[in-house]
Amino acid sequence: VLRGKNLGKFNFRDKMLHKIINLTVRDVRFPTSLDQHGSDAMHTDPDYSAAYVVLDTDSGLTGFGLTFTLGKGTEIVVCAVEALARLVVGKCLQEIVSDFRGFYRLLTSDSQMRWLGPEKGVIHLATAAVLNAVWDLWARTEGKPLWKLLVDMEPKQLVSCIDFRYITDVLTEEEALDLLVKAQEGKQHREDQMQKEGYPAYTTSCAWLGYPDEQLKQLCTDALKSGWTRFKVKVGADLEDDVRRCRIIRQMIGPDNTLMIDANQRWDVAEAISWVSKLAEFRPLWIEEPTSPDDILGHAAISKCQNRVMFKQFLQASALQFVQIDSCRLGSVNENLAVLLMAHKFNVPVCPHAGGVGLCELVQHLILFDYICVSADLRNRMCEYVDHLHEHFTCPVVIQDAHYMPPKDPGYSCEMLESTVQRHQYPEGNVWKNMKK
């Protein structure tokens, strides 16, 4: 059943043939730094923000997409989205998705714009925002949540969305197809299981770096009561502080629950090794982003990468033990498909990065698809969860007993309430205007 305000006008006989007639992008910021939400060793005062994209079509149906940012500089991503708009507006959905690989490459390899990346930084974040909106539009057109659109797609069509440029030495199109065909077995069973149980999650909400100890304890107590068993702690600013905070959390959660630590790129290689050895007594399952995200050879144990070429090498070099996909740093569903398949080939568990604003809403679709159609495995797998800002979305995530429950509404779940967008638009929204007074 289709829901949403724009659907009244939608004519089903024209399905897929509607044309994108307008792209708007807005700079939406939340003043999270006021309460130290989201603070870590490198990002001490983030204002969770988004470049928020809306695609209007001539059918009346609308697509929504975003990419996540930390406040200052969001206007640069907005500017980059505006530069990409000319490649999107005027195309009909059918034209895009019938050659989605070509469309992906059109956006990432424009002969003048690719100098600004390629496929990294601002321009890749902008690409993700635009493509997320296109995928949302596609899912809404089909009347399905995005994960279900993906689950119902033929392996051949899935593969046709992936740009294999620069990764064929590790994964060819034929091999990808083969992996997907093999994973079809038991698919229906896994889909039913997800509908019933949901996908396991862990929480990062308890232990941001800027939280005082008392707040940390209270949040742990609350989380344990709500059924959470896996917890992530931000570390890296001060070793003594880290030891004290990890000790508190390990005491609070007991020996059997899971603890992860995240240094957010704070250390050099030798520093990482010595620091982590001092935290080993608290038995972290992983240490996240110990050093530069570019440093494949630097013993990175786990990393969020900016594109499939970086993920390829981290896997080739056995430099990570967990893959953290990201719905907004990678080139949308298209590039995440490539990474999910490479991780599967190398038998490395995927534990998505989420939090921020909208990242939980988006990435849940990808990890559901991964379990149902690619990995078929839940061991050592869980999706990050942060309990912030969900109230600003029209279809917020549903967490039950520390599990992500599969979204039911059509689309990619990143439509924001229009009232939120208006209030938080930077710098003209009331939230920001009032702050300056």
Next chain:
Amino acid sequence: VLRGKNLGKFNFRDKMLHKIINLTVRDVRFPTSLDQHGSDAMHTDPDYSAAYVVLDTDSGLTGFGLTFTLGKGTEIVVCAVEALARLVVGKCLQEIVSDFRGFYRLLTSDSQMRWLGPEKGVIHLATAAVLNAVWDLWARTEGKPLWKLLVDMEPKQLVSCIDFRYITDVLTEEEALDLLVKAQEGKQHREDQMQKEGYPAYTTSCAWLGYPDEQLKQLCTDALKSGWTRFKVKVGADLEDDVRRCRIIRQMIGPDNTLMIDANQRWDVAEAISWVSKLAEFRPLWIEEPTSPDDILGHAAISKCQNRVMFKQFLQASALQFVQIDSCRLGSVNENLAVLLMAHKFNVPVCPHAGGVGLCELVQHLILFDYICVSADLRNRMCEYVDHLHEHFTCPVVIQDAHYMPPKDPGYSCEMLESTVQRHQYPEGNVWKNMKK
């Protein structure tokens, strides 16, 4: 002797204490695509462009910097420079250069903005433009061309400009200092030699991908007459075309001159190997950017990297045989110093990337410094040269007998003629306004 229009007002008693009171940035584009200048396998129609930065000080002295782009999207870099301006305006030069490492990190590690990179893509290009202007201002303040400012600096001060974060596993501050102190021997002799002979160059002007064969032949003939002995050819779009064009050039230049080829990231790994083997008969000295610039493990034979962390790994993995520094993609002089020192440690020759608009003007300073104060070696070393757009600069490069002659004017050589900036400003300059008619 100080030259330049702004120097009349400059009060030498206040040297270094003047304050930056304004930063302006402009989008300057040249319609080079009309004649296929600069065309290669991935960039078929570049309009050489720059985000052009001017720093005004309260002394009346002005600093000029730029970063190079390919046309569309330059406005995104301009937007990023504007976002960085608040970190620069209000500071006095002394404050910046007395802790240049700290200032570099202020720009690259702003806790909200670093999410947009870090140190890559749009935000790093913008950082380069701003820092290039600061270095220009410093050199003008001292009344020296930039290369001479660097050559005259104590090793300790040079090292204090470098951010060693993420590279200490390969190069520590102590080690860098040691390398520089050792290389002091023979410095004066090498400086005299450069003043007399200049630094060897190679030309990329003869063989852009879009040039017809006749034009290519004529350009080769002319270049040989002017004393050129080293030539670079763009390849990668069509194998038969490449074979024909390489054959023509090898015939024109004879067996003893040097030929290099550049694929501009066109290939996957296996494709690169097979393609290059077909061109081996023309004996290229190197094959440039065969695949993704992110692909350290992908047998990249040579590469332009976006930051020191990528260069570090290419060197660690023996994945390149020549290092191509870039004055605008890396974080200005500061980050190039780190890369020059690492290349020296690994004994890999540095052959700078140049061309575009302003890249020759800028990078000549860095390679002169490298020879005089770091490598002390000219074997297998040469600096790229492209004969375009130099007429737009107040102090254009001087080439004599295929060598870069050391600049004499104070600064970093990237001040453009104001008339050029006004005519080429996008979209309001006359060059662009008239084109739309």
